[in-house]
Amino acid sequence: MVGMPPHPTKPAPEPAAPRSPAPAPTSASASVAPVPAPAPASRPGGPAGPPRARNPYLRLFAVPGTRAFTAGNLVARVPMGMFTVSAVIMIAGSRGSYALAGAVTATGLAATAVVAPFTARLIDRYGQARVAVPATVLAVLGSLALLLCVRHGAPDWTLFAAYAATATTPNIGGMSRARWAHLYRGDPRAVHTANAFEQAVDELCFMAGPVLAAFLCAALFPEAGTLVGAVLLLAGMLLFTAQRATEPPVAPRAARRRARSPLRTPGMPALLAVFLATGAIFGSMEIVTLAFVDGPEAGPVMALQAFGSFLAGLAYGSVRPAANARRRLLVCLAAMTALMSLPLPASGTGSLPVLAGALLLAGMATAPTMVTGMSLVQRLTPPDRLNEGMTLAVTALLGGISTGAAAGGWLVERAGAGTAYALPAVAGALALGLAAAGVRVRDLP
Template identity: 90%
Template sequence: MPTSSTPASAPSRAPAPSPPSSSSAPASAPASASPPEPPRSGTPGGPPRRPRNPYVRLFAVPGARAFTAGNLIARVPMGMFTVSAVIMIAGSRGSYALAGAVTATGLAATAVVAPFTARLIDRYGQARVAVPATVLAVLGSLALLLCVRYGAPDWTLFAAYAATATTPNIGGMSRARWAHLYRDDPRAAHTANAFEQAVDELCFMTGPVLAAFLCAALFPEAGTLIGAVLLLAGMLLFTAQRATEPPVAPRAAGRRARSPLRTPGMPALLAVFLATGAIFGSMEIVTLAFVDGPEAGPVMALQAFGSFLAGLAYGSARPAPDVRRRLLVCLAAMTALMSLPLLASGTGSLLVLAGALLLAGMATAPTMVTGMSLVQRLTPPGQLNEGMTLAVTALLGGISAGAATGGWLVERAGAGTAYALPVAAGALALGLAAAGVRPRGLPHAPRHADGGTAPD
């Protein structure tokens, strides 16, 4: 699907979720009123103790491993679909311009449709909405495959790929489950958010490589076909775990839920995500242009690998008592580290550039985890899927804008100079966060947020 480049997802890399509380859930809600207690261990006759490793403790909750397995199976294809579509369309029609236009159309359609899909998930539950939405998206992928295979007119490719925009944000739904299970445990919720971001980066690394291998080793449509099968299978496994599904928050009759966009502070935070997405989009296109060869893929993967390692380490750290301040620190670190590829490009050494990208990626996961924690604080209870999907949509928009601007700058100033663009985007994100995300602009301080309470 068109979200393959998100960090976070967004997405992909990037890189979207549900109500944190079940105190007022209807009797038919799939989840219990209280999250299961993770088992404790200890010596006979001694006091029980929790596992010391935060990730062992995280998966001690009954059902966590099962829904995570489904999440991983459904998430890998998010890094496969765009690469598969480009290889399939360009190989059949001989036009990378057409392939790029088709995938860009899918990205635009996702930006429009995804928030509405998330709103339906918040209102009716993950299983009731995600499965039919995934079936529609899979049918769109299969339609694209058939249109390419049998030489249908070009316009049919745009229509088919746009249909994949109904793909639910599987990463966001997984975050919603963790938020529900650990709504009374801020430290475990922090670890869960870090784990999810690390998974985003892992899928970003493996998805494109798997897609390219399948298309080359089997047939050009193999990446799209196998990706669609994995997406549907993973979503069915994920949604079958009803015990961990967040309950649907009841709504008052005749009252329409207000969009999270109208929450004070949310527009400013989404602007930060937009600028952050521009970092990822510009860095990707500039690196492709600078390396200009088969080494580009592995070199770019190092940035995601750095973020993956940092995400796991960040999940073991204590959650921030002041999440806004932590976000500013993370954005400042990201801006500083993004200057390393700019400096490395002057050496002309691919090895030096690879090391710089590895280090540059290490601020990505902490920044995204902290930003998503703020989204959880700003989103009204019962609309977590919609709020986090809006953040992913902003990331996608930033990635698209960053890639376009990066390509323009590469052509006019050269790839080495264009590495200044991610630094500028980082500085913009930092400035937007400092000016627009205020402590008193955090109206919701849910128990599932990272840190437990909003700063005064």
């Protein structure tokens, strides 16, 4: 990344359809504001073209190149749910210490919170392919270094240093959302469907990733999960970034100088605070469920929450969103708070199937809330800082997850796992209060 020319150039993206509403600008002429389209980009044939597909998800993939970058996105995103589980199994199995394994993975999370926004800013400035590939290579080398340090009994401090190097992993979910926002910049409903699709993919990958990692580590060798995850991450990122026709163009240098940081955009700090509180819901729910179930059934039971979110995300993306985005966010957060309170009485029954059903229902408000929140981030963030804005949201979410996990563990030890199920509902009420007080209509473009 050192020595990059100040005016990066690349071939102009190919038209997304035979009758494109507006030609995609090149990197030398891209404007800061998205180009308004007289007709939605999801109708490649234009007014005289083929009829619009009824299924909104089929419409998304009518534009050439979308299937290819989605395939790369899927391959690269599965390891995101593998690395933590793989590292814990690998380190705890070799060193006999879950405390060391937890400390190493927590260090990696903290490093990611610091590094990820800067990586995203470079992606916005120089383009996805030019930054994401070397950043991914560095992260893969960190994973392989961790594997070798564990395998050969290196000192404990090397584990922290190696895992911290993985913090350069680009936010591929944010890059994918940025591509959808660019391709369908004239069709807000298509962008809504795309955000829902991406959230559903998140849930699917975080269901499959830990299961795959645990299986590989148990069936092959303890380092297998980390090794396979590194290969999948690099292969998926190479496939994703190779699709240059759908890559958003970078803004001219003069426009970048005029654009302010997403953190200085009115309404953005309040929205990030909402993401922080929302992350606390997820972190506390996970650790409390692990403590309550305390057995091999914990994984499948927790997967039901993600599965509920997956189903709700697909359903939410297929309907037209309400025009008032702030009200939509408040409704989603209120529903999340209500549904997250269900595991508390369910735990009092002592029945695992009842708890599993409550977690399935609790997850159904997650995806609509995240889709709405990410849509607001896209609206508040300057277009040439979109990756940075979405990465800041993910960073806030991760910070909330770690805080919620720590608070959940503390409450479990002092009040018991059943009582600790009150914590996700309290975090949901906090997120709702922050949104009601901080996210104002006048801040929304």
